[in-house]
Amino acid sequence: xxxxxxxxxxxxxxxxxxxxxxxxxxxxxxxxxxxxxxxxxxxxxxxxxxxxxxxxxxxxxxxxxxxxxxxxxxxxxxxxxxxxxxxxxxxxxxxxxxxxxxxxxxxxxxxxxxxxxxxxxxxxxxxxxxxxxxxxxxxxxxxxxxxxxxxxx
Numbered sequence: 001x002x003x004x005x006x007x008x009x010x011x012x013x014x015x016x017x018x019x020x021x022x023x024x025x026x027x028x029x030x031x032x033x034x035x036x037x038x039x040x041x042x043x044x045x046x047x048x049x050x051x052x053x054x055x056x057x058x059x060x061x062x063x064x065x066x067x068x069x070x071x072x073x074x075x076x077x078x079x080x081x082x083x084x085x086x087x088x089x090x091x092x093x094x095x096x097x098x099x100x101x102x103x104x105x106x107x108x109x110x111x112x113x114x115x116x117x118x119x120x121x122x123x124x125x126x127x128x129x130x131x132x133x134x135x136x137x138x139x140x141x142x143x144x145x146x147x148x149x150x151x152x153x
Contacts, residue, residue, distance in 0.1 A: 009043055016052035020061045023053055024084045055086055059094035067098050071106055076138020107147045110134050115153055
């Protein structure tokens with residue numbers, strides 16, 4: 001039993017209305033449903049016309065959420081957006097959603113928090129562990145190093 005294009009469109013409209021989606025999310029859903037490529041393109045076009053899919057809007061929301069909630073840095077966010085096949089101009093515009101002052105405050109907070117979590121008896125690689133943790137969250141290593149020096153760790 002093949003679903004009609006109208007019923008597929010309705011399912012996709014609900015899928016997109018539930019939370020912000022990028023084009024790749026919808027394409028993957030259509031592939032999972034084994035929808036023919038020609039119909040995939042028509043449905044995707046329709047969703048874009050109805051403004052249910054907007055890759056720039058998705059990228060902006062993704063950046064805000066991952067930075068504020070998950071405390072990810074620009075590198076990690078960029079990597080994740082590229083994995084969703086978003087263009088470089090879309091990514092660079094979305095990264096402007098991050099306030100530079102908040103960004104530096106987040107690095108400072110992560111460094112201080114990690115510094116307090118590490119056992120005082122194991123001070124041999126303390127600085128290295130802090131750097132690896134914060135850089136691992138996607139923050140630029142030069143900013144992390146400068147911040148560690150300014151905090152005096």
